Amino acid sequence: MFLINCPYCGERDQSEFSAGGEAHIMRPKQPTELSDDQWAEFLFMRKNIKGVQFERWNHAHGCRKWFNMVRDTSNDKIHAVYKMGEKPPSK
Amino acid sequence: MLNFNTPIIDTKEYSEIKISEIEPILKINLRGKNRDFITKIGKELSIITPVDQNTSSSNEKLNLLWLSPDEWFLYSNDKLDIKDANSLEDKLFNEISKVKLGSVTNVSDHWIMINLKGTKIFELLSAGCPFNFNNFKNSKGAVTQTLFNHIDVIIHNKNINNLNLFVRRSFSSHLWSWMNDSARFI
Numbered sequence: 719m720f721l722i723n724c725p726y727c728g729e730r731d732q733s734e735f736s737a738g739g740e741a742h743i744m745r746p747k748q749p750t751e752l753s754d755d756q757w758a759e760f761l762f763m764r765k766n767i768k769g770v771q772f773e774r775w776n777h778a779h780g781c782r783k784w785f786n787m788v789r790d791t792s793n794d795k796i797h798a799v800y801k802m803g804e805k806p807p808s809k
Numbered sequence: 810m811l812n813f814n815t816p817i818i819d820t821k822e823y824s825e826i827k828i829s830e831i832e833p834i835l836k837i838n839l840r841g842k843n844r845d846f847i848t849k850i851g852k853e854l855s856i857i858t859p860v861d862q863n864t865s866s867s868n869e870k871l872n873l874l875w876l877s878p879d880e881w882f883l884y885s886n887d888k889l890d891i892k893d894a895n896s897l898e899d900k901l902f903n904e905i906s907k908v909k910l911g912s913v914t915n916v917s918d919h920w921i922m923i924n925l926k927g928t929k930i931f932e933l934l935s936a937g938c939p940f941n942f943n944n945f946k947n948s949k950g951a952v953t954q955t956l957f958n959h960i961d962v963i964i965h966n967k968n969i970n971n972l973n974l975f976v977r978r979s980f981s982s983h984l985w986s987w988m989n990d991s992a993r994f995i
Contacts, residue, residue, distance in 0.1 A: 726877060727862055727953075727954075728863065729941075730939070730940065731940065733939045734939060779955060779961050780877075780954045780955065781878070
């Protein structure tokens with residue numbers, strides 16, 4: 719269990735949130751021009767690294783807003799939280 | 810508006826805790842993003858639209874709660890008759906939804922309002938909420954959406970040791986039973 723600082727509601731318990739996977743994955747502009755492998759790469763393949771990762775989270779049991787988070791997956795330390803559309807902090 | 814049908818209709822008193830269901834209460838969900846929408850709500854309801862997180866504003870008849878940057882929850886202080894409720898809903902619908910400024914949804918039958926009074930209400934809430942009530946309990950008008958015994962709730966701190974809790978109708982009987990069970994041991 720850990721606390722997450724929702725950019726809209728403030729600090730809340732992790733149980734109020736749901737994780738939405740890796741952030742900043744760009745949807746291909748012309749999906750029809752992609753091969754099956756390229757489409758599968760976009761759709762399914764995620765880095766899932768042990769360490770600092772950029773993630774999407776949703777405050778599901780609060781304001782129901784999506785936001786981004788920089789989290790160390792090895793110890794759940796949160797380095798930054800920022801709204802959708804905002805520039806990610808430099809690595 | 811649908812006919813109000815309430816699943817609980819009860820009041821229970823324990824030492825330092827009084828739990829009562831208060832229905833029928835008018836409840837309207839308001840959603841919109843632009844500044845015109847926020848101004849319009851304030852004008853139509855004669856109420857200042859709360860734009861700060863976890864806050865609310867009230868007048869004699871109504872309470873307006875901040876739910877998210879583009880969502881508000883309006884509910885009446887008193888039990889309203891259907892005619893009054895319909896006229897307010899129609900007024901908001903015509904001024905906001907019809908001109909595509911935002912959305913107005915009557916959720917009177919969707920949420921159940923339970924009033925909690927007493928000096929130990931926060932002990933009861935703390936038994937099932939992951940939310941930290943330390944600052945909340947001393948700020949009049951504070952609002953939070955959180956989990957209570959794994960159930961989504963909206964909590965409005967009306968006054969010191971007096972709060973209104975909103976729970977979805979389908980969860981209300983279960984939460985009511987759970988609260989009564991827990992209150993006996995606090």
